[in-house]
Amino acid sequence: xxxxxxxxxxxxxxxxxxxxxxxxxxxxxxxxxxxxxxxxxxxxxxxxxxxxxxxxxxxxxxxxxxxxxxxxxxxxxxxxxxxxxxxxxxxxxxxxxxxxxxxxxxxxxxxxxxxxxxxxxxxxxxxxxxxxxxxxxxxxxxxxxxxxxxxxxxxxxxxxxxxxxxxxxxxxxxxxxxxxxxxxxxxxxxxxxxxxxxxxxxxxxxxxxxxxxxxxxxxxxxxxxxxxxxxxxxxxxxxxxxxxxxxxxxxxxxxxxxxxxxxxxxxxxxxxxxxxxxxxxxxxxxxxxxxxxxxxxxxxxxxxxxxxxxxxxxxxxxxxxxxxxxxxxxxxxxxxxxxxxxxxxxxxxxxxxxxxxxxxxxxxxxxxxxxxxxxxxxxxxxxxxxxxxxxxxxxxxxxxxxxxxxxxxxxxxxxxxxxxxxxxxxxxxxxxxxxxxxxxxxxxxxxxxxxxxxxxxxxxxxxxxxxxxxxxxxxxxxxxxxxxxxxxxxxxxxxxxxxxxxxxxxxxxxxxxxxxxxxxxxxxxxxxxxxxxxxxxxxxx
Numbered sequence: 204x205x206x207x208x209x210x211x212x213x214x215x216x217x218x219x220x221x222x223x224x225x226x227x228x229x230x231x232x233x234x235x236x237x238x239x240x241x242x243x244x245x246x247x248x249x250x251x252x253x254x255x256x257x258x259x260x261x262x263x264x265x266x267x268x269x270x271x272x273x274x275x276x277x278x279x280x281x282x283x284x285x286x287x288x289x290x291x292x293x294x295x296x297x298x299x300x301x302x303x304x305x306x307x308x309x310x311x312x313x314x315x316x317x318x319x320x321x322x323x324x325x326x327x328x329x330x331x332x333x334x335x336x337x338x339x340x341x342x343x344x345x346x347x348x349x350x351x352x353x354x355x356x357x358x359x360x361x362x363x364x365x366x367x368x369x370x371x372x373x374x375x376x377x378x379x380x381x382x383x384x385x386x387x388x389x390x391x392x393x394x395x396x397x398x399x400x401x402x403x404x405x406x407x408x409x410x411x412x413x414x415x416x417x418x419x420x421x422x423x424x425x426x427x428x429x430x431x432x433x434x435x436x437x438x439x440x441x442x443x444x445x446x447x448x449x450x451x452x453x454x455x456x457x458x459x460x461x462x463x464x465x466x467x468x469x470x471x472x473x474x475x476x477x478x479x480x481x482x483x484x485x486x487x488x489x490x491x492x493x494x495x496x497x498x499x500x501x502x503x504x505x506x507x508x509x510x511x512x513x514x515x516x517x518x519x520x521x522x523x524x525x526x527x528x529x530x531x532x533x534x535x536x537x538x539x540x541x542x543x544x545x546x547x548x549x550x551x552x553x554x555x556x557x558x559x560x561x562x563x564x565x566x567x568x569x570x571x572x573x574x575x576x577x578x579x580x581x582x583x584x585x586x587x588x589x590x591x592x593x594x595x596x597x598x599x600x601x602x603x604x605x606x607x608x609x610x611x612x613x614x615x616x617x618x619x620x621x622x623x624x625x626x627x628x629x630x631x632x633x634x635x636x637x638x639x640x641x642x643x644x645x646x647x648x649x650x651x652x653x654x655x656x657x658x659x660x661x662x663x664x665x666x667x668x669x670x671x672x673x674x675x676x677x678x679x680x681x682x683x684x685x686x687x688x689x690x691x692x693x694x695x696x697x698x699x700x701x702x703x704x705x706x707x708x709x710x711x712x713x714x715x716x717x718x719x720x721x722x723x724x725x726x727x728x729x730x731x732x733x734x735x736x737x738x739x740x741x742x743x744x
Contacts, residue, residue: 204261205289205297205333212263213295220262225284225344230258237265239273245281255305255348259285259340270301272421275325278303279428284344289333299330304343307350308433324432366436366459368394369429370404373418373442375411383408383441385650389588389617390441390463392567396587397469402433416455417448427456439466446495464491464620470589479541479594486534487620493527557598558718559608560673561634563662564643565654566614569677571595573643573701574611577711582611589614601715610637615661617653624664634667639717646676646690646698673717675710677701 204221211219220240222231233240240262260274260283270288278286282305290298303325311322328338370390374383387404394401405426413419417440418426426438437459438452444462453460461469468491471484562570571584578597596610612634634640642658644651662668674696679687680703687706691698697713699706 205300208261208263208289209291209297210295212265212291216265218263218265220260222258222260225257225341233262235262239271242277242281255284255344256282258283259287261287261289263291264288265291269330270303270327272424275303275323276424276428278305278325279432285340290330297333300333300336301327301329303327304347305351305432307347307353310350324428365398365400367402367434368399368437368439369426369433369435370394370401371418371426371438371440372404372406373412373440374406374408385653386441386617390439390466392588393463393466393470394439396589397466397473399437399439402435403429405429412442415448416451417442417444423452423455426452430456430458437461439463449495463618467589467616467620474589479538482534482538482541486531486538489527489531489534491620493531557606557608558638559596559610559636560639560641560714560718561610561612561637562641562643563612563634563658564614565645565648565651565658566616568614568643568645568648568654569701570611570614570643573675573677573699574609576701576704576707578609588616601711605715605719607714607718609641610634615658617657619661624661631665634662634665634670637670639714640667640670640672641714642672642674644674644676644694644696646679647681671717673697673713675699680705 208219208221215234216237218235218237218240220233220235220242221229222233222242224230231243233242235241240260242260245256245258258281260277262274264271267290270286274286274288277283285302285304287300287302289300292298306324306326308324311324370387372383372387372390383406387406391401391404405422407418407422409419416423429435430438435458438456438461440460440462442462443464444452444460449460449462468484468488471480472488475481475484562574564570566588567586569584571582574580574595574597575582575584578599580595580597582595582597594610594612596608598606599609600606612631640662642655644655648654659668674694676690676694676696676698678700679690679698680700682690687698690696697706697710699710701707
């Protein structure tokens with residue numbers, strides 16, 4: 204067989220290949236050009252989670268090249284039993300042989316050409332001479348299918364948490380480099396918050412993003428291979444995709460494709476419980492989707508429902524053009540009516556003379572937990588991004604009977620979607636009446652300096668940078684005690700733990716001084732009495 208293939212290749216200067224089934228019968232003879240074969244359509248759908256296609260490809264290379272990327276891509280996409288490349292030697296005699304087989308996900312190995320890149324789902328053997336090939340193919344394929352069956356059974360037992368997602372990050376070198384891994388870590392947390400099961404991440408650094416596919420043709424092919432091999436359901440991009448990019452990638456991979464903005468919108472849709480929140484999320488969804496309706500056609504069905512398409516507006520996401528604009532106008536009108544009601548409530552609060560302090564900060568900094576600790580409330584709080592969405596206000600009484608209203612607001616995030624910020628402007632107007640902003644930072648966050656700048660920037664965009672700010676470092680119970688004081692000095696902040704109660708006495712003092720501009724340096728006896736109760740999680744009145 205090898206001699207026949209290489210002699211024909213030498214005569215024609217073309218790659219010649221055969222597809223052989225497990226009985227050893229040749230099912231196809233294929234002639235390509237001098238660089239590649241053109242495999243006939245075998246049906247590019249998966250052959251099954253446990254089984255391969257039952258065909259192995261044996262073909263020649265006439266230019267002396269090893270197994271190519273196209274060979275390995277065909278191996279993965281078609282789920283072939285094996286791909287072998289045979290070099291054409293002098294006089295048409297068989298040269299060296301290389302072959303590759305698939306590996307189960309648990310056994311994937313680094314690519315020798317790119318050790319730092321993603322793991323490869325194949326194993327390569329060779330080069331070796333034809334007469335040195337002692338592999339028992341029947342035993343080999345039986346063992347491989349057994350390993351795949353075991354991996355599939357283990358995956359079923361573990362039960363995935365939700366749709367299987369691959370995260371994709373792209374960084375242009377003109378960006379100055381750095382920050383990609385941090386953004387991917389945050390994207391993974393967002394995906395998990397949305398209910399996705401993150402099974403892989405792929406990152407790419409390139410001089411400039413591809414205007415058509417964002418990642419380029421080669422990386423898109425790699426995405427296709429990885430998604431089929433790992434049986435992914437959805438691709439999540441760190442960058443915002445324009446409508447045509449989303450369509451091209453979705454068409455090429457036949458997967459649902461969403462970007463960071465859609466992911467955040469989906470989380471907001473899950474977390475919105477109040478009427479205000481539901482309307483604002485639907486408005487943001489429609490504003491995001493409106494410019495994309497004209498180019499999504501068949502792909503639109505993959506973008507509606509489920510992750511990236513749920514929420515109050517789910518049934519509205521298939522409307523187009525005029526109907527979408529009419530819906531946006533109606534939502535704007537309803538939100539303006541709700542703004543009037545909020546203004547009425549704020550007016551009543553102003554007349555009562557009770558000052559307002561607002562908790563602001565990056566998402567998952569612990570604002571809701573701090574609100575609960577200081578006001579003895581039971582507002583929903585969870586260790587997830589955007590666990591709290593709806594604005595919540597609670598009265599808080601100081602030991603000398605003076606009161607303030609403490610307001611918890613939605614957390615901010617880097618690159619907060621513009622449509623979402625516009626939709627939530629009405630809710631964030633609550634901050635404009637605050638006498639003080641309590642900026643809560645996560646003391647354990649290695650990126651707290653960047654997150655601090657993000658919050659300051661958003662506040663400036665909202666015109667709230669004129670309001671005095673009291674900085675608070677939360678979660679100090681997760682740090683060594685000898686670091687607390689120095690951390691507070693460096694950040695000029697009050698250090699607290701909303702969980703253990705550590706530092707809440709001092710924070711109450713700072714709040715009272717800031718709210719009433721009283722520069723009293725003596726610690727009130729009433730605060731001392733409550734210090735032990737704070738540490739026990741029972742602060743009392």
